[in-house]
Amino acid sequence: MAGNWIHLCIDMQRIFAEDTPWHVPWMRQVSPLIEEISGRHPEKTIFTRFVTPSRPEVMEGMWRVYYEKWRMMTREHLDPGLVDLIPSLKALVPPARIFDKMTYSPWVSGGLHGVLLKEGIETVVLTGGETDVCVLSTALGAIDLGYHVIVLRDAVCSGADDTHDASLELLGDRFSVQLHLATTEEFLRGL
Numbered sequence: 001m002a003g004n005w006i007h008l009c010i011d012m013q014r015i016f017a018e019d020t021p022w023h024v025p026w027m028r029q030v031s032p033l034i035e036e037i038s039g040r041h042p043e044k045t046i047f048t049r050f051v052t053p054s055r056p057e058v059m060e061g062m063w064r065v066y067y068e069k070w071r072m073m074t075r076e077h078l079d080p081g082l083v084d085l086i087p088s089l090k091a092l093v094p095p096a097r098i099f100d101k102m103t104y105s106p107w108v109s110g111g112l113h114g115v116l117l118k119e120g121i122e123t124v125v126l127t128g129g130e131t132d133v134c135v136l137s138t139a140l141g142a143i144d145l146g147y148h149v150i151v152l153r154d155a156v157c158s159g160a161d162d163t164h165d166a167s168l169e170l171l172g173d174r175f176s177v178q179l180h181l182a183t184t185e186e187f188l189r190g191l
Contacts, residue, residue, distance in 0.1 A: 006046060006123070007041060008046050008127075009046070009047045010048050026157035027129055033152070034128065045097070050083075055067070055071075105137040124149050130158040131164040131167045131168065136167050139179060143179060151179060168181060
């Protein structure tokens with residue numbers, strides 16, 4: 001079903017799991033499924049981490065404006081340990097890998113795509129958060145780069161029910177040739 005695949009787990013970090021302004025309550029619910037796929041296949045797992053800048057002034061354009069609003073989430077104010085993965089996933093590194101990014105999409109720098117090209121990856125399996133921000137951006141970028149995308153709909157989360165549901169509907173309907181929605185069980189059973 002997946003061909004040569006990689007599990008790309010998006011931003012399962014303490015900054016979103018703990019009591020911060022960016023807390024995503026659903027993260028607790030999807031964590032066991034993400035732990036299952038990551039634990040079974042740590043060598044095929046890459047965890048992205050959303051790394052905030054040291055301060056807004058180092059960012060360009062609207063990212064500067066964004067971090068002026070969220071200054072308390074920049075590294076000059078934030079406990080640096082909050083950028084880490086949640087402990088259950090951090091324990092899988094290595095053989096799982098980490099890819100840091102400073103934007104919603106992990107594709108902007110070209111580094112991740114270069115790694116996946118060298119490894120002959122055809123399919124990107126997405127889990128993590130948030131469905132309507134970083135997961136959506138990752139999925140659309142992967143489609144643009146020609147990957148087959150599988151979103152595990154029971155292993156993605158958001159802080160907003162309506163936009164989570166709308167994002168999954170958008171991805172499943174509008175991109176059905178390039179993207180497949182599945183459950184974690186369906187995906188693992190199909191390997």
